[in-house]
Amino acid sequence: MNIFITAFLLAFIYDIASVGSIKTNYIRHHLGSRTPYRFIANKNDTRIKYPNCKDSKIYMVTRHGTRLPSRKDIAAVPQLVKLKYEILLQHEQGKGQLTDEQLNSFKDWKTSFNTEEESYLTLEGRDEMILLAERMQKRFPNAIKQRYSNKTFLFRYTATQRAQQSARYFTNGLFEKKETQDIIFAPATKVDPVLRFYKHCDRWLTQVKRNPETYKETKLFSNSHDMNKTLESISHKLGLNRVLEFDTVNLMYKYCGYETSWDKHHISPWCYAFDERSIQMFEYYHDLRAYWLDGYGHELTYRQACLLMKNMFEYFGKERGYRSVFLFSHSGAVLKILTHLKLFKPPSPLKGDQIVKDREWRLSEIDSFAANLAFVLFKCKDGDHVLTLHQEKIIKLPMCEQELCPLEHLKEYFHESLSNCDYTDMCSLDSNVTKSKEEKTSL
Template sequence: MQILLTVIVLALINYIDSVSSIKTSFIRQHLGSRTPYRFRANKNDSRIKYPGCKDIKIWMVIRHGTRLPSQKDLNAVSSLLELKYEVLWQQEYGKGQLTNEQFNRLQEWRVNIDPDQDSYLTLEGQDEMILLAERMQKRFPSAIKQKYSNKTFLFRYTATQRAQQSARYFTNGLFEKKDAQDIIFAPATRVDTVLRFYKHCDRWLSQVKRNPETYKETRLFGLSRQMNKTLESVSYRLGLSRVLRLETVELMYKFCGYETSWDKHHISPWCYAFDEDSMQMLEYYHDLKAYWLDGYGHELSYRQACMSIKNMFEFFDKRDGYQSIFMFSHSGTILKVLTHMKLYQPSSPLRGDAIVKDRPWKLSEIDSFAANLAFVLFRCKDGDHVLTLHQERIIKLPMCKHELCPLKHLKEYFHDSIYKCDYTDMCSLQPNSTNVQVENN
């Protein structure tokens, strides 16, 4: 009897551990744009070769690595601290669904971040950059030399600490320590129409970012019956007698992402508030906003990314000069460039009346911390070809028949992006221009 009881207890423990592990694994896959790159990176760093071809150039845009919360999120931390004590109080009275371990971890939770270091690159972000660089160099040793020269390498970053430090640690992964100390970085400028074109595009700022219509579907979803049930579910799991506001639950979701990204061994205690359904609801809420702000929702959002695409084609056309260009930027740049390249487009526009679970537009997968997009030029016997990698994985561009796509074909397809990309004309506010084209297919 004693043996049977022991077996049952051990089986129960294993089952609980298994369920907990599944939940943890699920949470890590649905953190949106705060997903750490270690959950997305392609660890296979074998050299990528094609018969009769040689990699000769690489142009790569990289989102900065895992960072600390923004100033806005840090300013809201006090509300989470108050909520923490309310939840712990309810748990003491037997309410809520936290386990003893989860209760203890929430009890220990605190944020000790210098407000002056908002959005700074974290240790995890440093590791992401070093490892990414090492893997890319192994894949393309001809295009990415092991010996540094300012005549063959160009490194650019935006005027932010997280982008500058991402560039610095990326070079630490490429070169020996003595060489890495001598790297020359292109000076960061306040206005950079290649790395962060949207920040100073007046028409986009006016007609898209500051336009209430851009957020119509996001607001609709936030007020939906599905979202109201999610808020009730989260509040119930925490043992609260009231229903939390969406802004509070969204902040919990953000810190679930931030803190899970920083810590390789544990998820954030705020993740305990979510089950699989509620996690997917918050993920979609953020995907929906990004779709209409940075993606296919408005034509101008992705059209202005021609500034980056033109830079890439001009680089490939030059017969001398740099072999490798690495640019360190932000989520807004990555998403707009991906959209310009016709990648991850849903079959129909994302709407706020119902969640679309099988959508290709998922920030958790396409826009994690350290998200990256690389174009590699191969010189082949039958001409120049371009290989595209997203998150270090080879992808076939929609306008190409094969993954290794003829440069000539791409230049024809993106003719307007190369030769009709007038930033001043595209981004200046016209006196009679009040509408912006919306994607309807």
Template sequence: MNSYLFIGFFITLLYTYNEATLKTSDVRNYLGTRTPYRFRGNKNDSRIKFPHCKDSKIWMIIRHGTRLPRDTDIIKMNTTLKDLKYEILLNNKLGNGELTDEQIKNFEQWSTDINLEHERFLTLEGQDEMILLAERMQNRFPGAIKRKYNNATFLFRYTATQRAQQSARYFANGLFDKKDSQDVIFSPATKVDTVLRFYQHCDKWQKQVKKNPNTYTEQILFGVSDEMNKTLERVSNRLGLSSVLSLDKVILMYKTCGYETSWSKHLASPWCSVFDRASAEVLEYYHDLKHYWLDGYGHDLTYRQACVSINNMLEMFSNKEGPNATFLFAHSGTVLKILTHLGLFKPKDHLRGNAVMKERPWRTSHIDCFAANLAFVLYRCKDGDHVLTLHQERVIKLPMCGKELCPLKELRKKFKDTIYNCNFTDMCSLVRDEL
């Protein structure tokens, strides 16, 4: 599909902003999984060097870039939000609400008409995210990521979705010149992929976690809490409405603020003016509760099953043959479960629905934005092989190692359970009394 067709999908927005002035008080810092990657990625692409070492291999898993909403959200944006827009304008003309003249004008000119057929498609901004990410990674690791394409040294793999497929293609465009990028061979996507989307094929997890109502208990409790009710009142008063908005409508506005912020570097969504920092933090936490219990530390099986992806990386680094650079394009659920398997961003206590845990490391706005990524780089050193880990293009220390460059032998020892107790079939099969 011609990428320029996406221009017609973008929302008509008014005011521009300077991202360099983005402050912690800005509601755009609290957009959860719809946060733009340009807010989080590391723009410093200087080569990462270590004495007596050379980067030789890389294994990287990448969440697809910025996308359009799912079909249900598109329908609500095209109907519910349009109706709400006129209600907001009417009440503000009557002198109600706290919106400024400029914000009212922005609402007046806002419109959307996204085609349902393109639900969850990669956007132009998503394409740019992949191209720029690829260019920076190649600059950092020229030994592992060669500028000349060779099918024997590169492996590209994506899930059977348009957004992951297109993310892979634009990432390749960022690595190679036009001729080479057209020659890139991508591994065929399969309906069953236990490396890129293992959780979709884990029957036990699907039943015990995803489809288990108890998984969402904390989020539901927070959704009816005094803190959330006050947030709904605050948003409704800010808009000058005569009645308090439902949680569903406020969430829709919050999602739209996130999507429209992500879609364009230069335009901001009028729906972001609906929120102040406090209300945005509350809605961020509401969604973090869901991802924590669904994709994070809430259930052991959730992150245990990610062993298949970690083993894929370890096997690549241990084999002398095969590709030097492996790039895998997947989804939010994949990235979060792998991060959890590694013990990263773990809070001291479980996230609960009784109050916002403000000082928590588990914040999807920071760890799982669009195009979120995790990379492992193998360095050949005089004293043996070592592994460097990056999250969002920043070097991090794995909890089980504590050093930037972790010896591969030590890492394999730390991942002993991951390597030898990772029978996906046994782990994920339902016994007869569970069927």
């Protein structure tokens, strides 16, 4: 009994240390797409087996690991440096609600980035990839062999440093060091209709991403009475004589996520600005934005993911060729394919008039750094079946009766969307070409 109690206490202490103190432990649940994968990873790597079945192939899409900030966020660092000194000065005058420990964290805080390293993979991102690969191989040893062969393994990544390095460190988790030197990676291309199908889809860029209507609900939320009260509360907690603007606090929220992700043992001082309610406000803002930009807000957004689904079915349908396909992409691709599969769909569209607290569409859980979706083909006595895992956890697809879903059933269900899955037609700005396609294709 004492051994179990000791183990529990050690785990509990480490859990607290990993995000600062027990008073800020809620932070880890609300970091949105900047959530480190270690907070949600499924550490149980026991082999997954089904009676009269054998894992045969795997097709896995993984978001890159924890990264450095974007160029835009790096350029905004001087704002935070100036704000840091303002907070410290106000507390010296007896204003604000930060503790001595929190103030010391602000005093020690400094950061400098080379803009040429924007969005680069971090050390934490490397660890995420290595450990993810090791666990997946243990679960499916037949589909993911321990010996590398360029005839059975395919590794693809987008033309970005973070995706390329994620792929390389993933292979470090699969194979011996001497083998990783011989791995052949598929050439990255600027235009990639499988891994980043939305990036050069002119119609989607025009009608969704650059369309002001896409951001109507997020704008409504960021200007709402509740958000204004939140900004006042945060500013008061920091001891400021003014109310911070939304963009400034949003930047603080981003760095709270970035810096907490990079460091396993410390929480970013910018997290101290938030209490449980205020951080949920900013979490919802980003969930809302992703819902309308990358999720269920527009049909064309998730229709595009048919390109990736089509690719998966093609690999599963071949008797010979690759057994293990690993693709390294981005948040936008992962969210769109999750939506194409009808996963994490709210009962009604997310709106900006109030927070939907019990929503399934929560980036902190579904779109963390290193977020992943895996399809595993099982050869069974009664035919081929597909097992789906999200964040390494087995999930039942909405269109399937069981977790292990017949391959033919999935093909039949997605037949219409796949038969109307032409990149040129979907992404052309010629309305005469695309209108009929959109009317036919509906999920």
